[in-house]
Amino acid sequence: MLIGELAEVTGVSARALRHYEDQELLVPERDTNGYRNYAEADVIRVAQIKAMIAAGLGTATIRQYLECARTGEHGTTLELCPRLTAELESLAGRLDARQAELRDTRRRLSGLASRSSELSASA
Amino acid sequence: MLIGELAEVTGVSARALRHYEDQELLVPERDTNGYRNYAEADVIRVAQIKAMIAAGLGTATIRQYLECARTGEHGTTLELCPRLTAELESLAGRLDARQAELRDTRRRLSGLASRSSELSASA
DNA sequence: GTATGGCTTCACGTCAGCGTGAAGGTCAAG
DNA sequence: CTTGACCTTCACGCTGACGTGAAGCCATAC
Numbered sequence: 130m131l132i133g134e135l136a137e138v139t140g141v142s143a144r145a146l147r148h149y150e151d152q153e154l155l156v157p158e159r160d161t162n163g164y165r166n167y168a169e170a171d172v173i174r175v176a177q178i179k180a181m182i183a184a185g186l187g188t189a190t191i192r193q194y195l196e197c198a199r200t201g202e203h204g205t206t207l208e209l210c211p212r213l214t215a216e217l218e219s220l221a222g223r224l225d226a227r228q229a230e231l232r233d234t235r236r237r238l239s240g241l242a243s244r245s246s247e248l249s250a251s252a
Numbered sequence: 253m254l255i256g257e258l259a260e261v262t263g264v265s266a267r268a269l270r271h272y273e274d275q276e277l278l279v280p281e282r283d284t285n286g287y288r289n290y291a292e293a294d295v296i297r298v299a300q301i302k303a304m305i306a307a308g309l310g311t312a313t314i315r316q317y318l319e320c321a322r323t324g325e326h327g328t329t330l331e332l333c334p335r336l337t338a339e340l341e342s343l344a345g346r347l348d349a350r351q352a353e354l355r356d357t358r359r360r361l362s363g364l365a366s367r368s369s370e371l372s373a374s375a
Numbered sequence: 376g377t378a379t380g381g382c383t384t385c386a387c388g389t390c391a392g393c394g395t396g397a398a399g400g401t402c403a404a405g
Numbered sequence: 406c407t408t409g410a411c412c413t414t415c416a417c418g419c420t421g422a423c424g425t426g427a428a429g430c431c432a433t434a435c
Binding site: 177180181183184185186214217218220221224225226227228230231232233234235 | 303304306307308309337340341343344347348350351353354355356357358360
């Protein structure tokens, strides 16, 4: 599977796929002419990577996840995953915090719009 | 109040405060020697800016918010605010979406850890 | 006077995830 | 043999919120 093909199937740009290779997230085989030759299973991997990037994870974290997932396929109990779970928990927490702050901000704004009162903020 | 003082009080770096000035978020008076002279009320404004940046708002949006808030102190009904409310709504929506995706990602990871089964993802 | 420390203005560096040419090799078709 | 669509590797550009010197002025202490 050539890069353009995978790009079209997954909806990810060819440039992004090369970027994933630079980041060692998805390193395909090479044909004799130097062209990247992706496996069918890589469609799934790209979807995973897409989802994790959209979730706000950095490539370094995603790389760890993929390594951990590969280890898991051997049947062992995924030693690295607890750290990743912690990472995901902390990211979820940060998102929660951001959302809470956003709600406060929005509340203050609404308050201003209706009352036109004094400005106030929590530290 | 000098920049270093405000920096220490608010926990925001002096560099960041100068950046806020470049972005026209907080433009202090100047002493005869050219030093920035912040008002006491700016402590609150910095806290607001901090909160909004942490909430994921860009400086351009924050500037609009601050202008709108200033207008509000005159007693008028804040014409610009509806646009900002929409902006905040959309940001809240994006955060919700990210959180949902993150939860899915985390679920998939948990699934892998317990089952060590086949990789799967939703497009 | 001078040592210190805070202040000033440039202005390039950083991180992340790509976008966007540039310059050129590969391959099937006409 | 040439066109044209695909591929390759650089390598700079972009957005955002600053970090980090560099070079120099200001103010207080000794």
